[in-house]
Amino acid sequence: MSDSFEKISQQLERRHRKSARLKYMSMGALALAASFLLIFFADMLNKGLPAFQQAMVNIEVNYSEEASRSGRAAIDRDLSDIVSRSVVRVIPLDMRNDPSLLGTTEQRWVLASGEVDQYLKGNLVRLDDEDKEIIDRLVESGKVEMQFNTGFFSRGDSKMPELAGIMSAVVGTVMTMIVTLAIAFPIGVMTAVYLEEFAADNRLTQLIEININNLAAIPSILFGLLGLAIFINFFGVPRSTPLVGGMTLALMTLPVIIISTRTALRSVPDSIRHAAFGVGCSRWQVVRDHVLPLAMPGIMTGSIIGLAQAMGETAPLIIVGMVAFIPDVTASFTDAATVMPAQVFTWANEPDRAFVEKTAGGIIVLLAVLISLNASAVMLRKKFERRW
Amino acid sequence: MKSMNSQAPEKVDQQTPSVGQPCTHNDSASHDLSIRVRDLNLWYGNEQALSNINIDLFQNNVTALIGPSGCGKSTFLRCLNRMNDLIPSVSITGLVEMDGRDVNAAKMDEVALRKRVGMVFQKPNPFPKSIYENVAYAPRMHDLVSRKPEEDELVEKALRDAGLWEEVKDKLQQPGTSLSGGQQQRLCIARAIAVQPDVILMDEPTSALDPISTATIEDLMDRLKSQFTIITVTHNMQQAARVSDYTAFFHLGEIIEYNDTKSIFSNPATQKAEDYITGRYG
Numbered sequence: 026m027s028d029s030f031e032k033i034s035q036q037l038e039r040r041h042r043k044s045a046r047l048k049y050m051s052m053g054a055l056a057l058a059a060s061f062l063l064i065f066f067a068d069m070l071n072k073g074l075p076a077f078q079q080a081m082v083n084i085e086v087n088y089s090e091e092a093s094r095s096g097r098a099a100i101d102r103d104l105s106d107i108v109s110r111s112v113v114r115v116i117p118l119d120m121r122n123d124p125s126l127l128g129t130t131e132q133r134w135v136l137a138s139g140e141v142d143q144y145l146k147g148n149l150v151r152l153d154d155e156d157k158e159i160i161d162r163l164v165e166s167g168k169v170e171m172q173f174n175t176g177f178f179s180r181g182d183s184k185m186p187e188l189a190g191i192m193s194a195v196v197g198t199v200m201t202m203i204v205t206l207a208i209a210f211p212i213g214v215m216t217a218v219y220l221e222e223f224a225a226d227n228r229l230t231q232l233i234e235i236n237i238n239n240l241a242a243i244p245s246i247l248f249g250l251l252g253l254a255i256f257i258n259f260f261g262v263p264r265s266t267p268l269v270g271g272m273t274l275a276l277m278t279l280p281v282i283i284i285s286t287r288t289a290l291r292s293v294p295d296s297i298r299h300a301a302f303g304v305g306c307s308r309w310q311v312v313r314d315h316v317l318p319l320a321m322p323g324i325m326t327g328s329i330i331g332l333a334q335a336m337g338e339t340a341p342l343i344i345v346g347m348v349a350f351i352p353d354v355t356a357s358f359t360d361a362a363t364v365m366p367a368q369v370f371t372w373a374n375e376p377d378r379a380f381v382e383k384t385a386g387g388i389i390v391l392l393a394v395l396i397s398l399n400a401s402a403v404m405l406r407k408k409f410e411r412r413w
Numbered sequence: 414m415k416s417m418n419s420q421a422p423e424k425v426d427q428q429t430p431s432v433g434q435p436c437t438h439n440d441s442a443s444h445d446l447s448i449r450v451r452d453l454n455l456w457y458g459n460e461q462a463l464s465n466i467n468i469d470l471f472q473n474n475v476t477a478l479i480g481p482s483g484c485g486k487s488t489f490l491r492c493l494n495r496m497n498d499l500i501p502s503v504s505i506t507g508l509v510e511m512d513g514r515d516v517n518a519a520k521m522d523e524v525a526l527r528k529r530v531g532m533v534f535q536k537p538n539p540f541p542k543s544i545y546e547n548v549a550y551a552p553r554m555h556d557l558v559s560r561k562p563e564e565d566e567l568v569e570k571a572l573r574d575a576g577l578w579e580e581v582k583d584k585l586q587q588p589g590t591s592l593s594g595g596q597q598q599r600l601c602i603a604r605a606i607a608v609q610p611d612v613i614l615m616d617e618p619t620s621a622l623d624p625i626s627t628a629t630i631e632d633l634m635d636r637l638k639s640q641f642t643i644i645t646v647t648h649n650m651q652q653a654a655r656v657s658d659y660t661a662f663f664h665l666g667e668i669i670e671y672n673d674t675k676s677i678f679s680n681p682a683t684q685k686a687e688d689y690i691t692g693r694y695g
Binding site: 296297298299302303305306307310314 | 496524525
């Protein structure tokens with residue numbers, strides 16, 4: 026005899042309870058993960074957004090005879106602690122470059138010192154009461170105000186927080202990534218094409234495959250040691266440069282590109298290969314004209330994600346000396362450079378309170394770049410995805 | 414009833430030159446040899462899939478390969494343009510001869526072979542490119558056309574021959590995959606004939622299609638055989654009877670019977686073929 030509805034529903038109730046419990050637990054896990062992310066972003070934005078604002082002060086610059094020897098003479102003595110030292114330093118230089126300035130005066134906006142900046146942002150500072158009074162007065166009369174910190178995006182690193190910018194790190198990152206991509210993309214794609222489309226499936230290729238998969242799981246700092254030992258010590262590539270950094274990161278990115286390319290090639294249906302062989306394509310023509318175009322979105326997505334991973338990498342670059350103080354924007358692939366995560370690392374080690382917001386600001390820029398890279402990977406996939 | 418024991422081995426195992434030649438009375442059919450197959454054996458790893466295949470395939474005819482699933486007819490078809498090369502575990506012995514040359518010989522380039530022996534697959538598999546590009550790609554690759562007008566002309570001719578021109582002439586730049594299943598299969602036929610092969614292999618070309626598309630393709634085969642030698646695998650007995658001039662009946666990797674279609678369907682020489690044709694198994 027079959028069970029009555031009552032008996033079945035008794036048992037069902039237990040099952041429903043159990044599935045509901047599991048559902049709430051997984052929802053809880055998601056909520057926890059989301060809240061961590063939210064807290065992280067909120068904290069970063071809270072700490073980092075002030076870095077995009079910078080106190081500026083409107084002063085009268087007096088290009089006197091004395092000022093050409095010491096910049097301090099050019100500005101009101103009361104303001105000497107309020108204006109950034111960098112301003113004082115460049116006044117004689119400006120005068121030397123443009124002698125016609127001598128004897129003139131000029132009203133202009135200049136950088137306020139880091140202390141003033143921090144004071145206006147409500148942080149603890151070492152200014153004395155007299156200076157604070159001056160600042161308050163200047164704020165009231167509109168001579169001191171917060172402006173968008175364009176310098177943060179256009180200048181290199183500095184020991185003066187009001188002068189420190191992320192530009193040299195951005196340029197260093199771009200150059201390093203160019204080297205990484207130029208090396209890892211062609212080698213990775215060709216390796217994957219060979220393994221997937223040409224090589225026979227034997228012991229040797231299986232061994233290679235296992236090793237490539239292992240390579241993807243090796244701690245990145247080991248790649249740094251390899252870069253140091255091989256590229257710098259053996260081949261004599263100059264240290265701290267985008268060249269050696271890019272080569273080291275290329276080693277790290279290679280397995281990611283190879284694995285994602287193989288996956289993309291494997292997802293191209295065999296019917297396309299058969300069709301191409303059927304009309305008399307050679308193996309290379311099949312790959313070049315039919316398989317690679319179909320696999321390209323997957324390959325590009327994998328490469329971009331590998332590149333984003335490399336971009337966030339710091340450990341191997343520390344080993345090859347890319348955590349350097351780089352005040353000027355790097356000009357060539359063989360000049361010393363730093364990268365964004367290394368810049369964040371450098372700023373995080375600065376004792377000055379003002380560098381806390383620089384650190385967070387640097388992280389925001391890095392995250393923005395990474396998120397837009399990943400978004401472009403998704404968009405590329407969507408755009409070129411083809412059905413067959 | 415004829416005994417299969419006396420007939421079948423005789424047909425297959427004989428080494429005389431007459432083996433594989435159907436005793437035909439079909440006067441309309443041409444008798445120029447296209448492909449000669451002698452003692453062909455094929456293994457997938459250790460498993461023998463074809464044994465002692467001997468058959469002569471004639472030009473400008475439709476030859477149907479029939480038989481139950483797994484009997485080796487598709488495997489045999491793929492021997493004719495060396496598509497089995499793509500499967501690493503396959504080993505082949507014996508002779509497949511076209512124009513007096515062994516197609517499996519080391520110095521025979523499979524690309525050259527496939528230029529002369531085209532193929533249409535079971536499932537329509539147009540390239541994920543435009544209709545035009547689907548047809549123009551291979552001729553361009555083989556340097557059959559050099560200028561754009563020539564190429565346009567060839568594409569139009571191939572599509573006309575495949576009976577598809579009227580349906581697609583206004584949308585040549587649309588993707589080939591946007592067509593219906595039957596149209597896609599005719600596009601694949603156009604793609605095959607654009608290369609101007611001698612032989613077209615068709616591996617169950619209508620099994621994924623509806624009855625109307627199937628009828629269209631069958632008509633097409635009938636018209637195309639004046640230009641090409643067509644060898645088709647089919648599961649559909651009526652189709653073999655309708656479209657083919659010769660029929661080869663495969664069973665367990667052997668050719669049990671090969672004859673002109675009329676004879677094999679009206680008066681099969683072997684018990685096995687009779688049982689299969691009358692639907693007792695298969």
